[in-house]
Amino acid sequence: MTAWLTPRNVVVAALLVFLALVPVYSALTANTFLMTLFTRIVILAMAATSLNLILGYGGMVSFGHAVYLGIGGYAIGILAHEGIGSGFIQWPVAIAASALFALGVGALSLRTRGLYFIMITLAFAQLVYYFGVGLDRYGADDGLNIYRRSQFVDPINLSNRTQFYYWCFVLLVASIYLTWRIVNSRFGLVIQGARSNDRRMQAIGFPTYRYRLICFVIAGTMCGLAGALLANHTEFVSPAMMHWTRSGDLIVMVVLGGMASTFGPLIGAVTLLVLEETLPILIKLVATPFAGAAASRAAEYWQIVLGPLFLLVVLFARGGINGLLESMRRD
Amino acid sequence: MTDALLVIDGLTKRFGGVTASDGIDLAVPAGELHAIIGPNGAGKTTLIGELTGEITPDAGRIHFAGHDITALPVHARSRLGLARSFQITSLFNDFTALDNVALAVQAHSGHSFQFWRDARKDAALREPARGTLARVGLAGRENVIVASMSHGEHRQLEIAMALATRPRMLLLDEPMAGMGPEESVRMIALLRELKRDLTILLIEHDMDAVFALADRISVLVYGRVIASGEPAAIRANAEVRKAYLGEQDGQRDGDA
Numbered sequence: 001m002t003a004w005l006t007p008r009n010v011v012v013a014a015l016l017v018f019l020a021l022v023p024v025y026s027a028l029t030a031n032t033f034l035m036t037l038f039t040r041i042v043i044l045a046m047a048a049t050s051l052n053l054i055l056g057y058g059g060m061v062s063f064g065h066a067v068y069l070g071i072g073g074y075a076i077g078i079l080a081h082e083g084i085g086s087g088f089i090q091w092p093v094a095i096a097a098s099a100l101f102a103l104g105v106g107a108l109s110l111r112t113r114g115l116y117f118i119m120i121t122l123a124f125a126q127l128v129y130y131f132g133v134g135l136d137r138y139g140a141d142d143g144l145n146i147y148r149r150s151q152f153v154d155p156i157n158l159s160n161r162t163q164f165y166y167w168c169f170v171l172l173v174a175s176i177y178l179t180w181r182i183v184n185s186r187f188g189l190v191i192q193g194a195r196s197n198d199r200r201m202q203a204i205g206f207p208t209y210r211y212r213l214i215c216f217v218i219a220g221t222m223c224g225l226a227g228a229l230l231a232n233h234t235e236f237v238s239p240a241m242m243h244w245t246r247s248g249d250l251i252v253m254v255v256l257g258g259m260a261s262t263f264g265p266l267i268g269a270v271t272l273l274v275l276e277e278t279l280p281i282l283i284k285l286v287a288t289p290f291a292g293a294a295a296s297r298a299a300e301y302w303q304i305v306l307g308p309l310f311l312l313v314v315l316f317a318r319g320g321i322n323g324l325l326e327s328m329r330r331d
Numbered sequence: 332m333t334d335a336l337l338v339i340d341g342l343t344k345r346f347g348g349v350t351a352s353d354g355i356d357l358a359v360p361a362g363e364l365h366a367i368i369g370p371n372g373a374g375k376t377t378l379i380g381e382l383t384g385e386i387t388p389d390a391g392r393i394h395f396a397g398h399d400i401t402a403l404p405v406h407a408r409s410r411l412g413l414a415r416s417f418q419i420t421s422l423f424n425d426f427t428a429l430d431n432v433a434l435a436v437q438a439h440s441g442h443s444f445q446f447w448r449d450a451r452k453d454a455a456l457r458e459p460a461r462g463t464l465a466r467v468g469l470a471g472r473e474n475v476i477v478a479s480m481s482h483g484e485h486r487q488l489e490i491a492m493a494l495a496t497r498p499r500m501l502l503l504d505e506p507m508a509g510m511g512p513e514e515s516v517r518m519i520a521l522l523r524e525l526k527r528d529l530t531i532l533l534i535e536h537d538m539d540a541v542f543a544l545a546d547r548i549s550v551l552v553y554g555r556v557i558a559s560g561e562p563a564a565i566r567a568n569a570e571v572r573k574a575y576l577g578e579q580d581g582q583r584d585g586d587a
Contacts, residue, residue: 017451186445186453195436196423201384203417204496205409205438214444 008325012263015270019169025267032161033121039165041273046172048253048265049179050222053185055251056259057183058215059195062112064125065250068098070132070219070242072227077158077237087150091228092323098224101128106216110209122244132239138300143238150232158232167228172266174224180262190256191215192260243260256313258322267321277303336361336500336530337382337413342391344377344554351377352388353554359500364522364531366541369551370574375534376418378551380502383531384408384417396499409438415500416489418534419503422477431475432460435495467491467521468493483514490521500530507537519543533581542566550574 019042026035046071054060073198084090099251107321109120132142149158158164182188193201231237240246249272257268279302287295317324335358337449344352355378359365369375380386382393384405392401400408411500423431433456440455450456464473467487477488486506493501506522507515519540525531526544526557535541541548542562549559557567565571 036585042470170468180447185447185452186443186450186456187449188446189430189434189437190443193423193426197421199385199432200417200421200423201408201438203415203421204435204492205406206443207404209408211443272352 007328009324012248023165024078029030040234041270042172043226043233045269046175047223048250048269049175050219051250052265053179053256054216057219058191061118062121064247065124065223066119067128067242068223069227069230072097073231073237073241074099076228076231078138078279081144085148085151087152087267090150094224094228095221099221101218106213110212113260125247126244129239141239143236146235153211182318187319205281231285256320258320261322264320264322275306300323335359336396340392342381342388344388349556355556357549359528359532364526364544366533366545366548367551368541373551374554375551379502382502388515408572409496412499414493415502416493416504418508420485420487420489424478427476428469429460432463432491432495432533433457435458435492439496455462463491469522482509484512486542502529503533507535507540540585
């Protein structure tokens with residue numbers, strides 16, 4: 001029993017309980033901001049979980065993963081704009097479009113390695129980004145409002161913010177569980193083997209390309225679903241959703257939380273996005289006694305604090321926050 | 332064509348001005364341990380590369396077990412039962428020894444598009460992997476992370492990886508490389524045992540090992556097979572002595 005009581009497991013369990021209780025707290029205190037923030041966090045944690053599958057376990061450093069947020073999001077936005085409001089059409093289209101795009105990009109980019117792979121995935125993502133900017137019918141770079149969230153049958157009502165939050169939460173937990181099953185299955189060991197030593201994998205008889213391609217498609221599809229959620233959450237899509245800096249954010253979440261760990265992406269997403277919200281407030285609080293009115297100006301530069309924090313984790317905690325928590329167990 | 336297990340026919344490969352394989356003809360019948368020796372730069376590594384599929388020859392054909400494998404990719408050759416070990420240890424360093432060998436077993440247990448069941452609890456993979464580890468002398472080391480094993484153990488694991496694919500033929504690229512005398516003796520004993528069940532093509536610098544193990548020896552110099560025959564004949568061959576063994580004799584004379 002006590003073998004389960006490791007620092008990492010306690011933190012993860014506390015985090016999950018906290019996430020499950022956010023709507024309760026939000027309802028009791030009538031704090032809708034917290035609810036909005038954590039809906040976003042949960043959705044982006046799902047996107048980071050999908051990225052971890054290829055980046056952490058598969059060693060495929062995709063620098064264009066946010067493109068699937070955009071593709072999933074635009075599938076919802078464009079269909080809604082054209083008067084097709086049913087989620088039973090919107091969501092399968094979002095999923096299929098992401099899967100197809102991942103298949104195309106993966107088929108080409110997985111023939112390359114290292115820096116070339118990074119650049120090709122980035123190039124494809126930028127291609128779609130500029131395609132979005134050019135979509136005059138759908139708002140071009142101003143983006144596109146979604147006036148109604150996806151319509152499902154009766155008990156399911158995404159316009160109810162509490163219910164929507166719980167759908168996102170359930171899908172996040174399902175994604176984490178699915179990823180965990182996948183990476184420990186025969187398929188997952190092939191993916192991890194190809195990360196570790198692709199040459200040896202070929203030599204013992206694995207045609208690794210096709211396994212890595214399917215893995216790439218699974219990750220893209222999962223992220224496309226997160227994009228569909230994000231579009232419903234913000235009721236808005238724009239090319240900014242898939243800007244390369246967004247892809248960078250997803251990588252930061254995975255590395256910060258811990259690559260190739262089950263809950264790392266969740267931990268990383270919560271840490272990064274909560275710091276994004278709280279660092280400006282903290283800086284203002286700390287700086288006001290010294291700097292007075294200039295403190296609010298200083299708070300705008302919160303990234304100066306976040307950057308070194310991230311650097312410290314990369315330099316001294318190779319397994320990210322998850323790795324730090326796991327190493328505490330031996331003490 | 333003969334009914335040998337591996338038949339190499341006019342294999343040629345040029346890298347710029349260097350001819351690394353110069354019309355190599357070689358036939359290895361089933362059950363034979365065939366050693367390839369030759370000085371550095373003779374084209375041994377290129378030959379292994381061509382046999383495993385990592386290097387595409389410019390001309391010539393390779394037949395294995397009746398199939399023309401000249402154009403087959405690396406993984407497909409493994410599927411036909413042609414397994415290799417690496418001269419420079421090439422393992423999954425962040426996995427345990429058992430995980431390493433279990434992956435090699437998995438590679439030959441149907442496709443791996445199975446997404447749900449825990450592969451580390453799959454007895455169909457783990458049990459044969461345990462058996463193979465025991466066979467190469469690594470029983471009890473199953474759960475050690477490969478990165479923290481010794482060089483000698485890595486060499487044993489190299490052999491285990493090849494064996495776990497249940498091959499018909501082993502291509503061993505300097506299995507004794509970097510081994511101490513004691514480890515070499517153990518490796519020779521292991522290879523002698525494997526020789527009973529498997530056809531082996533052995534590339535090795537350790538002459539004691541080669542002459543102790545080989546049924547036949549081919550001598551490769553500048554990409555050409557200059558002699559091929561039984562160990563005694565190779566030892567007596569004047570051309571071989573001049574090109575290769577002579578060097579060592581010369582050294583020995585110099586030392587004395």
